[in-house]
Amino acid sequence: MEIIHKQDPALLALANLRDYDAVYGSFSWDAARAELDGLPGGGLNIAFEAVDRHLAHGKGDKVAIRWLGKDGSRQDLTYGQLAAASNRFANVLKSLGVARGEAVFGLMGRRPELYQAMLGILKNGSVFSPLFSAFGPEPLKARMTIGSAKALVTTDALYNRKVAAWRGELPELDHVLLVRTTDKPLPEGCVDLAAAMAEASEDFAIAETGPEDRALLHFTSGTTGKPKGAIHVHGAVVAHHVTGRYALDLHPDDIYWCTADPGWVTGTSYGIIAPLTNGTTMIVDEAEFDAERWYQTLQDEKVTVWYSAPTAIRMLMRAGKEVADTYDLASLRFLASVGEPLNPEAVVWSDETFGKPFHDNWWQTETGGIMIANYAAMDVKPGSMGRPLPGIEAGIVERKPDGGVTEITRPMALGELALRPGWPSMMRGYLHEEERYKKCFADGWYLSGDLAMRDSDGYFWFVGRADDVIKSAGHLIGPFEVESALMEHPAVAEVGVIGIPDETAGEVVKAFVGLKPKFESSEALRKELLGHARKRLGPAVAPRDIAFRTNLPKTRSGKIMRRLLKARELGLPEGDLSTLESDEKK
Structure with a gap:
């Protein structure tokens, strides 16, 4: 099997995780928590760690989000501007009576208003639940019904096409806040978000949330029945921050681009939270995939860390290496991939095309953050998910007839990938489905439902789903x-x-x-x-x-x-x- 070795001294010197064994052996989540500031009163809030704490460290003028409109427009939001805008949104929610712990859903593409809204929702102590804008009416309705949506923030175009017809069937949905993208009249019973934000104050006292207070509700599909709402808490920000630093090798001076849609967990955990807590400048491109536009963006924005998906990588492969060769991509320092197994051919292709391989990693909606990864200073085995993050104990287990499990230690033995519970971003439950949640655990393991193998070097290899998902x-x-x-x-x-x-x-x-x-x-x-x-x-x-x-x-x-x-x-x-x-x- 081909191994891609890391021999570049400059890369090794920059890597956040240069000595995997030493860091893994000494790591503690308490120490990782100490890297964050915490609220002045001692609590923990994702939005504060992502944005406001940087202002206290003199970084309010640094660009947090560089937004690229599909029409060619551009907008820079500094950390200071993002703090002010998210405060305005939090004040809008407060004026509407949206309370702490209530769910606010976001249905929008990659628009600045969505990022401001998410942070404002968390500052208010409410729960943010993202929705994929390409969903049809039925999946949207199902998720908002399960999540007892109190409010929805979306565009007028999406609302008219996908929500208006059934809004009345959700009695708890009191407020719909619309970003105006058409010249049609404001729909009855909706709020013009821009007008409401203009009247709101830029000052807001962040809710005194604690590590175990609910923050995020991510929906994932199961083999039977309705979608599952995975509950995540504000303490998850500890894992978002440290995994962004170790698995994605984020540094404060990075220009970072995560291509994931914000309607999915990757687009939230690593398209918003992790890059902001690590103080990077992140690229947000409103447009959908286009090989030449992507390469132009990588070149013009001088992207240093690029996090994408195997599907997109395979589409780039189909476009051909010769397309990539016409652009200056020398700024790229680290490439990572997630969402599905990255086939070995794609890893080798990227190494040949960019001079660097894509580093695959593995996690789930339920884990909330990256659990297994290929690191910047680690040899890459094409096709492997890599090795567990510091603070994560992973194993291969076999289910027993009595409902328990047995760990399998033989190299390359096929079994179910399992993790020892206790990391901060682990889901705290499936909403309204306690029994379904309990079935995810046995004999001190979280059972992922993914089949995998572990080799003699401790690298894990994805095989497939154990169910029909x-x-x-x-x-x-x-x-x-x-x-x-x-x-x-x-x-x-x-x-x-x-x-x-x-x-x-x-x-x-x-x-x-x-x-x-x-x-x-x-x-x-x-x-x-x-x-x-x-x-x-x-x-x-x-x-x-x-x-x-x-x-x-x-x-x-x-x-x-x-x-x-x-x-x-x-x-x-x-x-x-x-x-x-x-x-x-x-």
Whole structure:
């Protein structure tokens, strides 16, 4: 196996984590907490650590966010300006009666108002929950219902398209704050955010939150039932800060670009919190992926640390090395990737193209922060997730019939990736689902649901999900949510949804549909169902393909066997068929 060695003395001298074994052996979360200032009264608040504490250290004039509009416009927000704007937003919430602990949802693309809003929500002591702007109405409604949304901040265009029709079905949603992006009249019952911010004061006393007070609510998909709301607390900022420094090698003088959408946990933890707590200048590009625009941005903004996703990297590979070669990318110092496994070819390609490999890392919505990573001063084994962060104990375990687990220590033994609980950004629960949360733990381990292996050097290797969750372009998609949307169509009798390999996205969604007796399969109906799903779910979640089946494989209890659908689709071994309906086995 090819190993990419770190021999550059300048890189080694700059790395925050130069001696992995020494730091890992002496690390303590208490010491990591001491690196942050804490509120004057002794509490802890993510927004204070991200923004306001830098003002006390004389960095109020430093650029915190450099925003690049898709129309070519630019806007710089200093730490001082970001502090003032987030104070204004917090005062708007206070004037509306939005209280500490209440949930405020953000539905917006990469716009400055979203970043100001998130920080203001946290300063108010309220809970911020991000929403992916490409979601359709149904996923948005489901998440806001589960999260008991008190307020929503969004654009007027997104509100009119995706929220207005069902807003009245959420009795707790008292306030909708709109960023005006159209010349249409302000919708009834909504607040013009710019006007409200203009009248609000720039002074605000940050809520005296503690480390265990709720701060963030991130939704993730499961194999069955509704989305899960993972609860995170203000103490998570300790992990955000230290993992940004160790796993992403952030320094205060860095120009940092995280390409993740702020509607996902990466775009919050490492697209907002970690770069700000570490005092960097971060690039926010409103536009979607375009290879030449990305390379132009890297060149013109002199980006030093770049955090992206395997899907985007594979799209850059398809554009060709020759495109990258036309730009001056000498400022790049460290490249990292997350969201899905980064294939070895992409690591080698980036090393050949940029003179540096992408450093893969692993974490989950539930972990709140990076748990395993390839570090700047560490040899990279292409295809590996790397080694655990200081403060994180990871292992490979096997589940036992009694519900417990046994750790497997043999090198390259396949098992479930597990972590010892106790890190600050660990989720504190699934909202309203205590039993579901408890099932994530056994015998002193947090069970990730990911299958992995650990080699003799302590590097971990991702194998796949232990359940049916689909990982497409870094997004987790629950098959049940897709199946439910398709079942709403009058022609559909039953549905099974799986993920199938895709060269660019990693996996894409494919649905197998059984029709009701009076309906016949046709290309027209297939397109109609695809359109129905896209309208309900949005393009990020809807299936890319639909196949009609007379009989879907089911257990004797009637549960569709997604595992068997996938095996048959991909030509894999079908495994144990003992629970399969007898008619299906014939």
